Amino acid sequence: MGNDQADKLRERLNAFHTKSKSIAVMSGKGGVGKSNFSLNFSLALQNVHKKVLLCDLDIGMGNIEILMGESSTFTIVDFFEKNLSLKETISTSVIGLDYLSGGTGLGTIFRMNDRKFQRFLRELEQIMKEYDFIIFDMGAGISEDSLLFLLSVDEIIVITTPEPTALTDAYAAIKHVCINHDSTAFSIVVNRALNYSTGAAAFSRLQQTMSQFLKREASLLGIIPDDSAILKAVIAQKPFIVYQPSSQASKVISKMSKEYLKNQTFIFTEAEQAPFISKLKSFFVRGR
Template identity: 45%
Template sequence: MSDQAEKLRNRLLSNIPIKEAKTLAVVSGKGGVGKSNFSLNFSISLAKQGNRVLLFDLDIGMGNIEILMGKHSALSIADFFAGKALLEEVVFQGPQGVEYISGGTGLSQLIRMDKESIAHFTTSLHDILRKYDYLILDMGAGLNEETLAILLSVNEIFVITTTEPTSLMDAYATMKYIHLADSSLPFYLVVNRAGSVKEGQETLSRIENVLGKFLGRIPVKLGIILEDKIVQEAVKRQIPFVLLNDRSQAAKGMVQIIEKYINKESYNAEKRDNRSFTARLKQFLFER
């Protein structure tokens, strides 16, 4: 096992380019804003467009992606970090062809993702990412040195907020923290549970103005998902809302977000170099 890990590590450290999935990290700053629900339904919507998607619940020990889709996996990412399973053994089939890695729920002992474990994760992830078009990372609450390493390695950051002042403040604080570490990372903003389109647009504009004034950033205002009782019904029934009712306000909002995201090159999005997720993470871990 150690020989195999060393070979993988050496391959990572080489400069041989290998096409990998585009990697998106979904953050919120504040819990309870619907981040995981967005990650799941966004992943399904991408898959419905013919994309190969891997959804990774990184809220280790407290994950709820499985619960939201009504699945139960025999293994989670915690088993990988504990050395009980290979990474490909913790990948399971979800709805609409989405594949996922569970964060695990109700674990008696939470797994700390230190530098060594992330390095092992990186080498293992390197090969399987060639299977996918997108890797969606549903990040856990809070930021530390290890999670920052992951965030600084992705292609894009999706920031989910509501219209509540505390949610907006936490979302801004999260973006400021990431910006100070790497000002080139693009931010994509989504307002969830907006009372109206007008309220959602005003919230997007408010965040945009604050980012421009204090950080000199121009985010991509990706879209709005309206408050919709079908979302609560979907959570209760453990069926993603884009599958439960594709004519609901929430599902229509997700369609608009997907359309804008796929056609984002026509927008003034911030540019970032095209290195892969594992190449960036490798540099962060091994060269800094």
């Protein structure tokens, strides 16, 4: 290959960059296994050599730490109140997962003053370069502040169960996002399904309702069985994918992560970089 050709090829390759994916995991109501999914899905992605940062934005609940049986030294609250760097507030669990604890005493980061919030965005933008995925475990339901994150991420994963109330609440949460943003990508996980057909029927009902009333489609990310191993792992304060890796639920979420990665693109042009941070900035300015 001549020098001119090699230079041109180098220029074309340098015009593209890897970018982390920002994912929000939400549910319409509490108690459907949202945080448990966030934790185990993060570990499943890590098991196939993806670098993941799990952020607990269910401020005050600390579910991620409880599910792992661990306690972080610092939380996101310390970033704002003790002037620590965002990197200092990130903990690494004994199983090797990087996570940011939500902590308590922080009502919302969006009501911070401009200087603090801009510092948060700058440091988050730098940290995102170190990970393939940033997964935000949101609080149940949608608040005015969590909506800003939901409208900014690349993708939203909605956790529900086959119960009619859970499906109704999931639809209400999806509708709330769609009213404010008509192009958000949704993936659905049906948790605690008695069998695959039960889970598939639940997804079908939710999908039909979305199509009829919102004119929107969602993809089925997976159906997690109502596996006793999950409850045993919660009691033991261990992720079920670690506690019983051969359980049906563990096999399903491992397969789910691999199928999910098949449809992911990690190479983007310069113009497509960091839309998550850009959106957060614009929402913050708009809300001032």
